[in-house]
Amino acid sequence: MPDSRPVHGGLDVVELKALGLRPDEVVDFSASINPLGVSPRVADAIRRVDLSAYPDPECTALRNTLSAHLGVPPDRTLVGNGSTELIHLIASARLRRGGPAAVFAPTFGEYEAACRLHLVEPLPIRAAPGREFRWDIAEVTHLLAELQPKLVFICNPNNPTGTYLERNEVEACARAVGDSGLLVLDEAYASFVDERWDPAPLLEVGNVALVRSMTKQHGLPGLRLGYMVAPARMVREVRRFQYTWSVNAVAQAAGVAALDDPDHVEKGRLVVRAAREYLVREVRGLGLACTPPSANFLLVEVGNATALRLELLRRHRVCVRDCTSFGMPGHIRIGVRGMQDSRRLIDALTDVLGRSLTSVH
Numbered sequence: 001m002p003d004s005r006p007v008h009g010g011l012d013v014v015e016l017k018a019l020g021l022r023p024d025e026v027v028d029f030s031a032s033i034n035p036l037g038v039s040p041r042v043a044d045a046i047r048r049v050d051l052s053a054y055p056d057p058e059c060t061a062l063r064n065t066l067s068a069h070l071g072v073p074p075d076r077t078l079v080g081n082g083s084t085e086l087i088h089l090i091a092s093a094r095l096r097r098g099g100p101a102a103v104f105a106p107t108f109g110e111y112e113a114a115c116r117l118h119l120v121e122p123l124p125i126r127a128a129p130g131r132e133f134r135w136d137i138a139e140v141t142h143l144l145a146e147l148q149p150k151l152v153f154i155c156n157p158n159n160p161t162g163t164y165l166e167r168n169e170v171e172a173c174a175r176a177v178g179d180s181g182l183l184v185l186d187e188a189y190a191s192f193v194d195e196r197w198d199p200a201p202l203l204e205v206g207n208v209a210l211v212r213s214m215t216k217q218h219g220l221p222g223l224r225l226g227y228m229v230a231p232a233r234m235v236r237e238v239r240r241f242q243y244t245w246s247v248n249a250v251a252q253a254a255g256v257a258a259l260d261d262p263d264h265v266e267k268g269r270l271v272v273r274a275a276r277e278y279l280v281r282e283v284r285g286l287g288l289a290c291t292p293p294s295a296n297f298l299l300v301e302v303g304n305a306t307a308l309r310l311e312l313l314r315r316h317r318v319c320v321r322d323c324t325s326f327g328m329p330g331h332i333r334i335g336v337r338g339m340q341d342s343r344r345l346i347d348a349l350t351d352v353l354g355r356s357l358t359s360v361h
């Protein structure tokens with residue numbers, strides 16, 4: 001059976017080794033993580049975890065903390081080993097007897113992968129580049145109402161396009177999906193959005209589940225942590241597919257400490273906002289088209305993304321995300337980092353584009 005796991009950002013240690021590079025000398029713009037890294041409060045909390053005891057299989061402390069922060073009862077929350085685990089658990093729960101399913105595309109590869117593991121080929125609802133990758137919601141709701149999918153994934157803001165759907169657009173999609181379907185709203189990057197709307201009222205519709213990653217906003221991708229908020233019966237349905245202890249004790253402690261340190265997330269958002277403005281201006285100044293960003297990454301049209309990425313890595317030790325796996329071989333995605341790193345990226349781009357206009361374009 002071929003290995004059909006999706007491609008992701010992040011450094012590839014095998015590739016770096018082949019290029020004679022060490023991970024610690026490469027600046028990684030290919031993943032989109034809080035540029036401030038791990039909060040000192042989280043670092044302190046994880047040092048105090050007793051590794052000789054089993055983790056709480058119910059994640060009680062973390063779910064209670066989530067409940068207090070979100071204003072929902074703990075039985076409407078489920079914690080996962082990264083939001084990726086939750087995406088797969090949801091697909092297991094909803095697609096075990098088959099589809100149809102739909103995915104707002106181009107987007108994060110795990111939705112499609114999770115559907116395919118259940119032998120369901122999801123319908124890609126592709127946004128057109130001409131409309132700055134915004135979907136035509138009237139058209140989409142019509143399609144959803146016809147398809148009556150059991151499962152629909154929307155990433156908001158969307159990776160990699162940065163499209164941020166408004167509340168009424170998501171509500172219209174939820175209505176079109178109907179009572180027999182489930183709309184998953186993945187808010188992995190929502191904490192980096194400047195004017196964010198609160199999706200909590202959507203949960204009352206009854207067919208919406210919210211999935212949030214804690215790895216981006218709290219700078220913890222290596223730890224794996226995410227959560228889902230949904231009606232209690234849906235949480236019970238999904239939870240049946242989760243194996244005991246999937247969320248380790250270190251991640252649980254980190255989650256509690258992270259939620260109790262909202263300033264860290266807010267400071268990260270402000271750093272991102274400043275560097276994002278700079279990057280957009282400079283990238284456009286280099287003559288490249290950049291889709292209006294809403295979160296902590298930029299989608300930039302470069303011509304040949306694979307060639308440009310490799311040149312940036314080889315010559316300047318900066319890594320960007322080649323969007324070929326999203327079906328967009330002409331685009332790169334840049335995860336926003338602090339100003340110093342951002343300047344380094346712009347210098348690198350200026351050099352590589354100036355040097356190899358013929359081979360890159």
Ligand SMILES: Cc1ncc(COP(=O)(O)O)c(C=O)c1O
Nearest residue numbers: 082083084108159188213215226
């Ligand atoms: C949209 C989206 N959702 C979920 C994830 C997975 O996050 P986690 O680290 O919580 O598994 C990613 C990671 O890239 C993502 O881009």
